[in-house]
Amino acid sequence: MLSKALQDRVQENPHTTEADVEAGAKVFQRSCSLCHGADGTGGDGPDLTRGVFRHGSSDAALFRNILTGIPNSGMGGIYQPDKSIWQVVSYVRSLSRGGGEEEVPGDPRRGRLLYMSRGSCSDCHRLNGSGGRIGPDLSDLGWRRAPDHIRASIVDPAESVAADYRTVEVRTESGAIVRGVLRNEDRFSIQLFDEFENLRSFQKTELTAIDKPEESLMPPLGSFFRGRDLDDLVAYLYSLRPE
Numbered sequence: 403m404l405s406k407a408l409q410d411r412v413q414e415n416p417h418t419t420e421a422d423v424e425a426g427a428k429v430f431q432r433s434c435s436l437c438h439g440a441d442g443t444g445g446d447g448p449d450l451t452r453g454v455f456r457h458g459s460s461d462a463a464l465f466r467n468i469l470t471g472i473p474n475s476g477m478g479g480i481y482q483p484d485k486s487i488w489q490v491v492s493y494v495r496s497l498s499r500g501g502g503e504e505e506v507p508g509d510p511r512r513g514r515l516l517y518m519s520r521g522s523c524s525d526c527h528r529l530n531g532s533g534g535r536i537g538p539d540l541s542d543l544g545w546r547r548a549p550d551h552i553r554a555s556i557v558d559p560a561e562s563v564a565a566d567y568r569t570v571e572v573r574t575e576s577g578a579i580v581r582g583v584l585r586n587e588d589r590f591s592i593q594l595f596d597e598f599e600n601l602r603s604f605q606k607t608e609l610t611a612i613d614k615p616e617e618s619l620m621p622p623l624g625s626f627f628r629g630r631d632l633d634d635l636v637a638y639l640y641s642l643r644p645e
């Protein structure tokens with residue numbers, strides 16, 4: 403049997419026509435966009451538009467990772483005929499901007515200082531093991547997200563609230579309002595992670611209102627970061643990669 407590395411080199415995608423890319427786009431919207439974003443620029447799963455992949459960038463590596471998923475990660479495999487998987491590979495390739503990393507204008511070292519000093523980012527975000535837990539861990543943000551998304555997240559967080567971080571606001575019978583990130587909900591109960599990092603659980607019968615505003619728990623911070631400052635902060639966050 404050929405070694406995995408050799409197989410990767412010899413096997414090429416047999417389905418690469420324009421029509422294949424279109425068919426792959428449909429599969430992608432159905433099975434992948436939830437985690438990788440409708441345009442492939444990332445979400446809970448990484449940005450796929452770089453054209454370079456940590457787990458292998460050859461056709462065969464992409465095929466294998468999409469077919470079987472990636473062990474011990476959020477990414478499971480998909481049950482589809484080989485042809486559909488090759489078509490998704492073609493689609494993923496079509497997203498590629500080529501050349502790996504996107505050029506960003508700012509200075510990441512200065513951005514790091516801004517991150518630590520302005521906007522209270524670490525009250526809500528973990529980075530390399532320290533910080534709050536209300537928002538997503540940012541330690542590998544630059545791998546998961548494209549620069550445009552990072553920029554928009556800071557200036558206008560409500561525009562694309564991360565799927566696992568929907569805001570919920572409940573009112574108890576005594577009139578208290580509790581706001582947080584929705585963790586779980588069924589017919590009878592609702593759980594949320596409140597602004598003080600407590601996991602709160604309510605029976606729906608004890609609540610007089612449940613509201614899910616289309617906004618982020620993260621305040622828009624565009625007024626703290628403009629022009630060069632914003633460029634530097636984005637450059638820093640984009641430089642954050644997994645170990």
Ligand code: HEC
Pocket residue numbers: 429430433434435436437438446447448450454455456457458464467468472474475476477478480490494
């Ligand atoms: C439930 C969320 C989820 C879904 C659905 C999902 N992925 Fe992923 N995907 C991930 C995560 C998380 C990773 C990162 C795995 C790791 O390395 O820890 C990943 C990694 C990948 C990688 C490897 C990236 C690299 O740098 O090597 C590719 C390629 C990929 N996904 C493509 C797809 C495609 C195509 C689909 C749809 C058929 C899909 N994914 C569906 C979450 C998901």
Ligand code: HEC
Pocket residue numbers: 445517520521522523524525526527536537538543547552555556559560562563564567583618619620621623635639
């Ligand atoms: C009050 C808490 C809070 C503060 C302060 C805060 N954030 Fe957030 N942030 C969140 C929450 C909650 C989310 C997830 C919801 C969303 O996507 O808007 C988030 C999302 C993000 C995202 C998108 C992450 C992703 O995976 O797509 C980025 C980037 C980000 N924040 C950066 C920052 C930076 C930089 C600062 C400081 C300048 C900051 N945040 C300050 C709570 C906060």
